[in-house]
Amino acid sequence: MHCQPSHQHQVYIWLKNVQTCLICDERHESLDCVCNACETELPWLTEQCEICALPLPMDGLACGQCQKQPPAYQHVITPWTYSFPVDSLISRFKHQANWPLGHLLGRLLGRFLQHRFENTELTRPDCLLPVPMPPKRLRQRGYNQAAMLARWLSVDLNIPYDEQLLLRPHETIAQQDLDAKTRKRNLRNAFALAPGARVQGRHLALVDDVLTTGATAHSLARLLVKAGARRVDVYCLARTPKPGT
Structure with missing residues (x-):
């Protein structure tokens, strides 16, 4: 039959x-x-600080803050400024669980990174590390948008990811509610490495949705560098402009 x-x-x-x-x-x-x-x-980011990706009037420069106090990470790689409609898309993904929008942004970020790997001196990292959320906030939201982005990027770029290596054992106030100085104080001792975390000599890339002051990325990168990481980069969907611009 x-x-x-x-x-x-x-x-x-x-x-x-x-x-x-x-x-x-x-x-x-x-x-x-x-x-x-x-x-x-989309609000593609062109002229920017060569370290933290802060929007600048000219390309190929380092902003005053990075010159004065260089961050622990080496480069921030991001395609967009945090402005319409990217800000709205990220908010709907992050706060309203609109995962198709997050997946769309993640795929576009993956293409952007692949282009940089193939056409610039940017080197592929050994592993992607999503920025961890405080346990209470993770329970309330039910998901970590940075971890979701890291998983999607891992598939698109064929780069391993590890969402267990970085820990955030202590509750902290939400960073978006704080100014730059308070953000730094809020993150003191906020992060830790998992027992037996393999960091020595590795090129690692932090993954997050938005970079604002860079305080979170700096704290995590400093932790990784102190543990022996060879290099730490930051991959995110968008970079906020300097306040007042």
Whole structure:
């Protein structure tokens, strides 16, 4: 008995289905979840600090803060400024559990990083490390958006990730509610390494959604460097501009 359809029948190919852009909701024929127009109009970060990616009037410079107090990480790699519509997309992913939007942003970040690996001197890290959340906040939200981004990037870039290496055993006040100086004080002794964490001699990349003052990234990078990490970079979706700009 032949239960399979004959070859002359039309077969539905999902790859040729018309897609809907997750940003503008318009139909398009791209295989991605974003149309070419919306992707082009995203707030791409061009001129920036060569260390922390702070938006600057010119490219190839280091901002005053990085010159005065160089951070423990080597480079921040991010495609966008934290402005419309990226700020709204990240907020909906982070606070409203809109995971398709997060996955879309993660895929675009993965492409951006792959382009940098292939066309610049940026080297691939040995492992991706998501920024950990305080236990109470993780229980309340139910997920860590940085860990989700790290998993998606791991698949797209074929780079291992480890969401157990970095710990955040102590509860801290949410960073977005604090100014720069208070952020630094808030993070004192906030992080720790898991017992037996393999750090010595490795190039590691922290993964987060947004970099604001860089206090969290600096604290984690300093912890890793003290433990023997060869280099620490930061990969994130967006960089906030300097307050007042």
